[in-house]
Amino acid sequence: MNAAHRVLARLAGLRLGAALALLGAAVAAAPSLAADHGPAPGLTRIGIVGAGRMGGTLAELWSKAGYQVMISSRHPDDLRSLAQSLGSNVSVGTPEEAARFGDVVVISVPYGAEPAVGKELSAELKDKVVIDLGNPYPERDGPMANDARREGTGVASARFFPGARLVRAFNAITYVDLRKDAHRAGAPVAIPIACDDPRATRTVSRLVLAAGFEPVVVGGLSKARLFDVDTPVYVKPMSASQLRAALGLSGP
Ligand SMILES: NC(=O)c1ccc[n+]([C@@H]2O[C@H](COP(=O)([O-])OP(=O)(O)OC[C@H]3O[C@@H](n4cnc5c(N)ncnc54)[C@H](OP(=O)(O)O)[C@@H]3O)[C@@H](O)[C@H]2O)c1
Secondary structure, three states: OOHHHHHHHHHOOOOHHHHHHHHHHHHHHHHHHHHHHOOEOOEOEEEEEOOOHHHHHHHHHHHHOOOEEEEEOOOHHHHHHHHHHHOOOEEEEOHHHHHHHOOEEEEOOOHHHHHHHHHHOHHHHOOOEEEEOOOOOHHHHOOHHHHHHHHOHHHHHHHHOOOOEEEEOOOOOOHHHHHHHOOOOOOOEEEEEEEOOHHHHHHHHHHHHHHOOEEEEEEOHHHHHHHOOOOOOOOOOOEHHHHHHHHOOOOO
16 A cells, blocks of 8 residues: 555545545645656556566566566567466567567576677667666576676676666565565665666666665665675665665665
8 A cells, every 4th residue: 555545545534624634635645656656658668588586576566557568588488378467568578579668678587698688689778778687696697697796786787788778776685575575564675776877767766666665776886786695785675764774875
């Protein structure tokens, strides 16, 4: 239940005068809530490359929020029943088709596959907002994962996706918590974001809200290392104020 819904739910238990005053507040709040949570005009299409645990969960959250989503696979037929179960605003394609489709494209593949994916999709991803949520694990991704951990994923991933407006986000939460904590009651779970492009940062912040979380902008891509694998904030659900405190950031 979001803030406007909570206000409206309380109306039932109030006397008329107080109820009308509260209703006025709810109506006044509604446009900004809608503006923050709903699809932005002209920015409604999300392409997801790698619709496994993370990609599939995000597809569900954003399709529920009203976005047009294309999930993709190297074997698109395997995704048809998932797409059908998610609703009519979810379609299926190849990774190339999803990258072309999205105003925003999410790369949700094993980190070791990112250099090849970045090369294969370089034309489609040029100038697009690209969310990279991959995490480097040497046991899965090989020696490149050690290099990425050493220099920080924001810096390493920028080399895999030249020409894209790259954003690190959604890497520091598990797919289990992503589903469980979306739109949770009380303080939302914070999603740290690192990006060098202010417009892309705003776009992804909006998608974080739409998914049912609170964006915390940590800084440019070089700061993505602050929420990489094995940092104190990695895969530990925290509110925005807890996350800011843990990272030594000042207020919003
Ligand atoms: N699982 C989590 O809780 C979690 C949390 C945060 C971040 N992450 C990170 O997010 C990324 C995805 O994790 P996941 O758990 O969602 O993985 P997953 O369930 O295994 O899904 C990964 C998807 O990537 C595609 N893929 C696999 N190898 C590929 C390749 N060589 N080239 C292109 N596509 C390939 C597969 O799609 P097709 O085979 O259908 O093409 C698969 O559906 C990883 O980097 C992971 O470290 C995971």
